[in-house]
Amino acid sequence: MIPPGLMISAPASGTGKTTLMLGLLAAFRAQGVAVQPFKSGPDYIDPAFHSAASGRASFNIDSWSMETARIEGLVSNAQGADLILAEGSMGLFDGVAIQGASGNGASADIAAQMGWPVVLVLDVSGAAQSVAATALGFKMMRPDVTLAGVVLNRVASPRHEALVRVGMEQAGIAVLGVLPRRKEVTLPERHLGLVQAGEQENLAEVLEDAGAFVTEHVDLDALRAAATGRQQAITAPAKITPPGQRIALAQDNAFAFVYPHLLAGWRAAGAEVLPFSPLRDEAPDDSADICWLPGGYPELHAGTLAAAEIFRNGLRAFAETRAVHGECGGYMALGAGLVDKEGVRHQMAGLLGLETSFAKRKFHLGYRRATLEAAIPGAGIGAQLRGHEFHYATILEEPDQRLARITDSNNLVVSETGTYRRYDGGGQVSGTFFHLIAEGT
Incomplete structure (x- = not known):
């Protein structure tokens, strides 16, 4: 059986998707919840971090380069898990101009194809009630994409949080978590993205810390309850011709x-x-x-x-x-x-x-x-x-x-x-x- 899922996404890169994703994987794993991770888009580095945090192999799924059947076949790797979490790339709706194999490469394509609601990570630094307008736009952009709620990132103070929450309440958008500013959670980067998981000497401690941070500041029960997915027959991954025996x-x-x-x-x-x-x-x-x-x-x-x-x-x-x-x-x-x-x-x-x-x-x-x-x-x-x-x-x-x-x-x-x-x-x-x-x- 394919478990329910969520797409972890954001309006843009650099808003905290990976921090939240790794923290969620580590937090759920600590609770004994088996989470199957995926990465939307062509990324070589994030899946290794996903695997380290979840204990399960993470797979890339991409609507520009993969047919729907191949995506569904890869999602079948989630059999036996309790929950699917997919990390988006760039902004939720960001893709290329011309359609590819089953979409334009946007994370929203995968969310729509698989029926996974979106958890939107919002960098709220420098704004308050106005952030709700951004969230509302994302909620209304595509009728086939459902917004489960938002996680507020880089919140400066309790007063700041209260002001942002006012806007979200007016827009009818659930707040699933509030992450205060905290530089030490970030991972080092280099020119093609994060420094590789295999090069992180203290990766286990970083993941444990991220899991504790997310457990303290995100409503894990509400987030898991928001997960769902399109009912589908379990299919084997599409065959890939190996380059040799x-x-x-x-x-x-x-x-x-x-x-x-x-x-x-x-x-x-x-x-x-x-x-x-x-x-x-x-x-x-x-x-x-x-x-x-x-x-x-x-x-x-x-x-x-x-x-x-x-x-x-x-x-x-x-x-x-x-x-x-x-x-x-x-x-x-x-x-x-x-x-x-x-x-x-x-x-x-x-x-x-x-x-x-x-x-x-x-x-x-x-x-x-x-x-x-x-x-x-x-x-x-x-x-x-x-x-x-x-x-x-x-x-x-x-x-x-x-x-x-x-x-x-x-x-x-x-x-x-x-x-x-x-x-x-x-x-x-x-x-x-x-x-x-x-x-x-």
Whole structure:
């Protein structure tokens, strides 16, 4: 049975969604409530925090890149839980201009599709009764999206709270929680979002503290009672073609950006994932059929990667006879060199001619649709793939064969196509800044 759910969202980024989400997961877990977390949108970092707080694997669900059936299949992972909590991305209604697979990527799409009421987190600093006008607008924006209530964040004082509550009462909107200003609850960030869960030395204490904070200031019983959902038949997750039977997967703090639903889908299809750590100077398992290097932060570990001779030599030997594919950070690591933010060039694997730089930073962000012009592990020529691009690296050289025709969410052609190179022993190395989310037109 699929349990009832809620969408934790906000008018904009930076209002406290993640703080509330992690606090709720930790608070309910402490009460013995099994909560299944999800993340709306293409985010690599938040699901790891969700899993640490809830004790259950968190999955991304995204209306631009996933068909409704795939979303429903992923939601079926909530079987056995007592409650679903999904964390939104950006503002509740923020998406792209052109519809995708089942929506425009807004968290509101997922809330409507699954029938999950929205808990709206409002930053009330600098305002009082006027905040109710914002909440009322969100309540009325889409008839197919239900507002369960609001959690007031960054409340300055009891007097401030009383004034905000007056406005909410006039608008007929329930206040489910009031969070006072408290800087120490925030988590450190870097250029692609939060510092990764695996890098947080005191994560258990942070989550325990967030859970206690939320327990004290949020009406957990009222919030749980507001949860509901559209009745649906339990469906298995849509099949995902694995890139190989035995997959050597780079996995450490430099290569951590792989979507949980892909790993689960590969394993469900019978594939075996063989992790290895380039940062520990490990080579890919020689028994693997293919090697996959996910995105991450190679720029923060460029010196360590440049010195990892066992990793580089093992990867080169592997690539002579088998397929190697890299996404974003993995693509950069397959290239010839990476220039860090101080302007120092570091030698990478050299399996592709790609040269990238963080000394010349440029922000690249958005959904991507790819039509492959060469096969990659798990997808042949002509395959249609949906994904996302999110990085600051600038391409200095990209001399190899073009991998794909790539367009953005407005169907405009993107110049960053990815590249590939074939080797005499039958191997092929390919890479792209595109992070795969799902197959489909």
